[in-house]
Structure formats: structure tokens, C-alpha cells
Amino acid sequence: MEEQIAITLNNVSKCFKRYAKPADRLKEILLPNKDYSERFWALQDISLEIHKGQTIGIIGRNGSGKSTLLQIIAGTLTATTGNVNVNGRVSALLELGSGFNPDFTGRQNVFFNARLLGLSQQEIENKFDEIVGFADIGDFIDQPVKTYSSGMFVRLAFAVAVNVEPEILIIDEALAVGDIYFQQKCFDKLAYLREKQTTLLFVSHDMNAVHRLCDRAILLDSGRVSLWSEARQVIDLYEVNLIKHITQLSKIESMEQSDNSNSGFTSNAVSQDQDIDAEIVGSKSKSFDSGKAKVVFAKLLNISDQQVRVIISEQLIKLQIGILFLQSFDDPLIGFQMRDRTGLMIFQTNTFMMNKVIGSVSKNTLVEVIFEFKLPLFEGEYTITVGAANKGKGQWSFEEGLLQVYDSCLLKVSKNQESIIWFGLVNLSPSVRIQKYDNELLKR
Structure with missing residues (x-):
């Protein structure tokens, strides 16, 4: 039928x-x-x-x-x-x-x-x-x-x-x-x-x-x-297009500011538009690439600095990201996003949001950033998206998007046998207190 x-x-x-x-x-x-x-x-x-x-x-x-x-x-x-x-x-x-x-x-x-x-x-x-x-x-x-x-x-x-x-x-x-x-x-x-x-x-x-x-x-x-x-595919492409749109608006604003200030603006003051395309990575993800930076490595490490793909829930992990900047930038930022197996975003941050300043970088500079955190997550598979931008502002905005590579890392979280039994997305690690009262005492 x-x-x-x-x-x-x-x-x-x-x-x-x-x-x-x-x-x-x-x-x-x-x-x-x-x-x-x-x-x-x-x-x-x-x-x-x-x-x-x-x-x-x-x-x-x-x-x-x-x-x-x-x-x-x-x-x-x-x-x-x-x-x-x-x-x-x-x-x-x-x-x-x-x-x-x-x-x-x-x-x-x-x-x-x-x-x-x-x-x-x-x-x-x-x-x-x-x-x-x-x-x-x-x-x-x-x-x-x-x-x-x-x-x-x-x-x-x-x-x-x-x-x-x-x-x-x-x-x-x-x-x-x-x-x-x-x-x-x-x-x-x-x-x-x-x-x-x-x-x-x-x-x-x-x-x-x-x-x-x-x-x-x-x-x-x-x-x-x-x-x-x-x-999930449509959302990914929407986010990629949004990064491109933000970048284009920032370029226009920069050009207008330069014109208004009569600062001798030339075609080299703002980089020429790149042909920025959303390409399907694998079968489900999209990536954004301005051609101005690239991911050299993105690794998940345990506390012994050994590269891992499986980690026990609630244990410490390190995300090591290496970004090669192909142009000079005043104040770039590097961040990551974690999603579960359904594609739901469960966490997102970057160096700017964490009040960590990278500072100016010159052309062909490799910047390594290491995020260290615990994973109190339910057992299952998770993906990590890595990105970079220039000049952060607000809570989650920037002047120019440089790079966003979806599903850069795959991480499998296994159950922590020493933890409490729980269900959900995040282990809140609750404490519990139990008290008993005599019924006669309550009547007084």
C-alpha cells in the first residue's frame, strides 16, 4: 500500500x-x-x-x-x-x-x-x-x-x-x-x-x-x-551558510569603516572573496572552508596523553586541536562542538568564550589548543566538530568564519562500572541523604 x-x-x-x-x-x-x-x-x-x-x-x-x-x-x-x-x-x-x-x-x-x-x-x-x-x-x-x-x-x-x-x-x-x-x-x-x-x-x-x-x-x-x-544534513548546511553570511557582512562593514575613515583602503585591506562551498563529508556532514586556515590535527587524548577513541564515562579527556593559519590574523579563536549519535548538539565552546586570548598570528603559524574536560555522558558514540574564526564578539559570534570541520573526531563513551546506575544524557553525580523518623515522634 x-x-x-x-x-x-x-x-x-x-x-x-x-x-x-x-x-x-x-x-x-x-x-x-x-x-x-x-x-x-x-x-x-x-x-x-x-x-x-x-x-x-x-x-x-x-x-x-x-x-x-x-x-x-x-x-x-x-x-x-x-x-x-x-x-x-x-x-x-x-x-x-x-x-x-x-x-x-x-x-x-x-x-x-x-x-x-x-x-x-x-x-x-x-x-x-x-x-x-x-x-x-x-x-x-x-x-x-x-x-x-x-x-x-x-x-x-x-x-x-x-x-x-x-x-x-x-x-x-x-x-x-x-x-x-x-x-x-x-x-x-x-x-x-x-x-x-x-x-x-x-x-x-x-x-x-x-x-x-x-x-x-x-x-x-x-x-x-x-x-x-x-x-541533520539540512541543519549543517544552514549553519555553514550562516557562517558565510556573517563573514560577508563583516567584510562589508570593514570596507565601509575604511571608506569613512579615509584610511587609504586598497583591495588588499580586506581579503578577496573565496569560493566557499559546503561539501558533504562522508554521507551526513557538511564542512565550511574559507581557504584561510586548515585543521592539521584533532586528537582525543587520555590523562597519559595517549590517543584514544574510547573513554570511560566521567573520566578526564583532552581534545588537542592544531590549526594552521594560512594568513595573518589579529585575534583568532578556536573551538569545538560535541554532538550525540542523533546529531543533537550537547556542548559548544571556544577560546574566546573561555576568555583565553590567542592573540595575533602571522601567516603559516600553527596554533595548538588543548581543551581538558570530563565526560559525564551516557554510554554511546559522540562526534566532535572543530572550528576557527577571527575576532570573537558576543556569546557565540565573530567577524569572520575561517573553518568548520564537522565530525573531526569520533568518540565512544563506555559505562563507568564504579558509578551509580543512571539514565539520561549527563550524569549529575547526585548525593543522596536518607532519614527515618519514628511515627510517634512526628505526632508530638
């Missing part, structure tokens, strides 16, 4: 008109034979087949067309060209409070929205307590939603969207709002819907959330599909 197709898009494109000034829009209405607009193609030639029960992440930088794509699938926008076929009841949470009348109470909006989604009055009444319980906004359910905080808005909107038994659920960044308890409740609900074979489309800038939820993912770039594949 063939797998049922939930969503099909054939050569879908969406064009918007942009006007230089408001008067041009009026001129075009009065003079219909003359065009005063500029065409902007938010989506171009999108073709996809999404099977029933799949969870699909849609990622990309701001302006890449993610929200436009979701609105076309949800039916709130019409494609300029191409065909869209959606097979199933759609529930969409496209933006904060979308579809809510601000003057209606929460109760009235629940009934109004659920009716729009195709539920009968009796079905809504049967589900109303479940929706209100999920939203957990108390007596505010009978207050106008214009009095709600943003958190209350999204609680109620999400509660309606996920509790009307949708066959296709579309979520655009809604999980970014709300406290941790509500977010955990949302993830649990989405896991339940996945078990029921609900098709989920999920837009987020939280890559861990995309990795956790999604089977496959779509990377949009300037309105086109850049990659449609397994979620």
Missing part, C-alpha cells in the same frame, strides 16, 4: 508587488495599463511531496520565504504560479494571535476558531475543557484577548491548534514564546500528534528543536529550495 501524500506542491512561486512610494499604488489603480511596481519573488519553483505522518522542518534566514510557503500551504495566500494540493484538515498557527478577534473573549475565540477549522458546535463543546486546560490561563478565558499578554495569546492559540484533531498542523515560530513549562507541554503534545500520524510542518530558528522534532527538513534560500533532505 502506497504511502498517502498529505501535501503536494508543483512549481509553486509567489510574487509580491513593491512600490517605491504609496502614491505609485494609487497611480496604478487609476492607470491600470501602466505598472508602477517592482516585482519581488518570495518563492520560486517550489516542488515538494510531503507524506502523511511526516514531521518537516522549514529553516532559512529571515526573508528566505518560510512564512510565505506556510501561508500558501495553509490557504491564507494564493500562489502566483504552480499548484498546491493539501489532503487533510489543516490547523495553522502562523503568527501570534492570528485569527483571533481582539474584542472577543478567549472563550468566544476558541469557538470561532474551531468552527473555522471545521469542527461542529458539539465537537467544540466536547473539547473545550481540554483546550482551556492546556492553555492554563485561568479566568482570563472570559476576558477580551486584547488584554492578554503575548504568552497568554500563544498559549490559547496553540491550545486550539493542537486540540482540534488536525490531520496537518502548521507552526510558525510559536514554540519560541512561553515559559519552559509550557514549551515542555507543547513538545509532549507534538510527540503525541506524531504518534497519531499527524503531518507537522515546523518553522523555527531553534536548530535543536528542529532536530528533535523533524524527520526531514527544507532549507530555503532567497525563495528557492537549497536542500530537501534528512534534518
